[in-house]
Amino acid sequence: MKKSAFYRILLCLIFSSFCFNSTLAQNATFTELEGKVIDSDTKTPLVFTDIVINDSNISTVTNSDGDFLLKIPNTFLEGSITISHLGYKKREVKLSSIKNHEKILLSPAITKLNEVSITTTTKGAKEIVEETLKKKSSIYNNNNTLMTAFYRETIKKRRRNASLSEAVVKIHKQPYNNLRNDHIELIKARKNTDYSKLDTLALKLQGGPFSNLYTDIIKYPEFIFTAEDIPLYTFSFGNSTKINNRQIYVINFKQKEDNGKPLYYGKLYIDAGTLALTNAVYSLNVSNKELSSQMYVRKKPRKVDVYPTEATYRVNYRTTNGKWHYAYSNISLTFKVNWKGKLFNNTYTLNSEMAITDWEIHDAKLAKIRSKLIRPSTILSEKASGFSDPRFWGAYNIIEPEKSIESAIKKIQKQLKRT
Template sequence: MRHSTFSRFIWTLALFLMFAGTAFTQTEDNFKAIQGKVVDADTNAPLIFTDIVIDKTNISTVTNGQGEFLLKIPEAYLDGSIKISHLGYEKMTVSIASFEDNEKIKLKPAPTKLNEVSLIALPNQDARELVINTLKKKSSIYNNNNTLMTAFYRETIKKRRKNASLSEAVVKIHKQPYNNFRNDHIELIKARKKTDYSKLDTIALKLQGGPFSNLYTDIIKYPEYIFTEESMPMYQFSFDHPTTVNNDLVYVVDFKQKKHISTPLYYGKLYIDAKTLALTSAVYSLNVSNKDLSSQMFVRKKPRRVDVQPKEANYRVNYRTQNGKWHYAYSNISLTFKVNWKGKLFNSTYTLSSEMAITDWKIKDPALVRNKNTLLRPSTILTEKASGFSDPRFWGEYNIIEPEKSIESAIKKIQRQLKRT
């Protein structure tokens, strides 16, 4: 059952009292892995969340927080090319055969050229109505087939800047058509997890929801978690400067809750394709200024002597188009909490992050076939198994999100620990 708009669906934080004192490049028989980095051509700054797609396929990945990517290319496509695209930049196509290992790809910022129609229509169009019309497009411009998606999921917990828990998984998403109201299902394929409870003091933080949390950021499939008939009048919408994606004009709509509304709502930006009114991306945050109400939305269980305050709650979702139809492609979530123990002088800050990227998908017709033995539930907390970290080829031919340096260091540390034991 879906929760109401004002009850939090993403990551219920459970706190329990405890009594407790790799990136690589390879070529195998069936695929080749290439690594690279995408940067701004003018500033050399890394471009985060850049789409890397094998042309004429659904195989893809995204760049990490340092602009780096790892893409595993099946043997059948080695004579093809990859397409690189980023919001506000000119897209680029690179031949796979000419791609050099650890190549730096420089994207040029795309000038926003507003034609006469756009200049007239944009100021006169009501931003709120544009958002409403965008949400109504789910049945016409989004994928309305049963789809089996392969996705990579990563989840981390940090105490201050140190990794305390790292989870990774490959899942199959049984994606329901956008024009119906049936929930998506998630099937677990491979997973590994390692938690260092010594870094969590006497508190164990567990994330309830796992990959479902990221899946529910799909605003088009699950609009009721943010925008409903009840909540829409509580928001103020306005136009920001437009931008481009793949050389197409994109409207940018800012939204935030009205000043007299005390209930924690969201604020952020919606990126809407000017031609189709498709949502191409959304970047938003929860207003956590009301500490008591926002804490109730996240904290499921805690000791009485502990006060938990959310400091930040940030979300992002990206969509991708194929054959004229749009679909969910990537999302990330970052939550920061301050934990105070009554009677203790110092507090602790924890950051809980997750991201999920669609790395391949195919149409399943007429109905999806699910393996009931490996289906996850929305209340899932990923297993504690850590065995996969001992094998640098654990993921095989599955595409993953290239780990950032801090995560890569954590993986290497886990591997050293496993080797000693």
């Protein structure tokens, strides 16, 4: 897939109609644990915190409010969970000692001053990044892996939710040391769109879960750091931090001022010992409206001008038995929509996130039922079967919805009861 194809799958503006159905799920032998992870000093919520059931590959992440919901198979109830967050001390807690809706405290990791100033390496920031991108064959998972993931996609007009799609998918993750693309199998999905809030203009994310999967910089470096693009960036060291008591290089990057095409700027968090990429947070330079619009907008009415005002990305990795793999990503895109001849503009925010909630080594190279595979050009809301009650997901782990999404779900459920 060419680099431009990744950008152009992110947004599609078209006119469309709407309908939905309901589906119910079966019960399973699991226990739900709800809680909140907060900073022990400031008591502020910790966003995107990893929560993993020990001796398993089952996991979840906290939402933007620091809340989480973890569905634990009853066979693991006597075990414990590990809670980790960048810049904080890892904590292991026995499940039997946690009360439901409990606030779990994490303490900031102390970073000594002499470690902050990067005195432990003679390599430059750019050289470290280049070595990190070459590490995929040695420190990343090189087995065929079947990953279970939860995906959520929301569209807001100003601050009001206008569209919500969610799905459980199976990712047929190819080894990091080969060039084969990953495949995604749709397991369960639900959606609801209120087109009255979209002024008959329907924003749709073309690519769905693939858009988040392509933020895996190690597997797909061509979408941000090609060999041709790296010389166009300036790399520098920021203050280092810690994760799981390991020193992490923080490398800032931005495009050089003499280059006019839209490139990225942000931070790479790289393990100082292994040079593994642990996290990345970055944004697209959207100062050139025309060029940045061409990267995202695939289809739109003639009388509408659309351009991004913000495009931010996050990707997190997790390590198991010394091997790293993709764990979570978040994309947030904000667009201005101008109708020619109209006085007022509209602002739309499209957010998508995907979290790996379980995985296993898988001998088969591809899904046996090819009809369940979705394409990178798929619009998820057109594949979804409808919206239903919370039991819809059964034993699948999901990302706990933030307050505004939770409110939208409750409204949808009330509408379903009336109809």
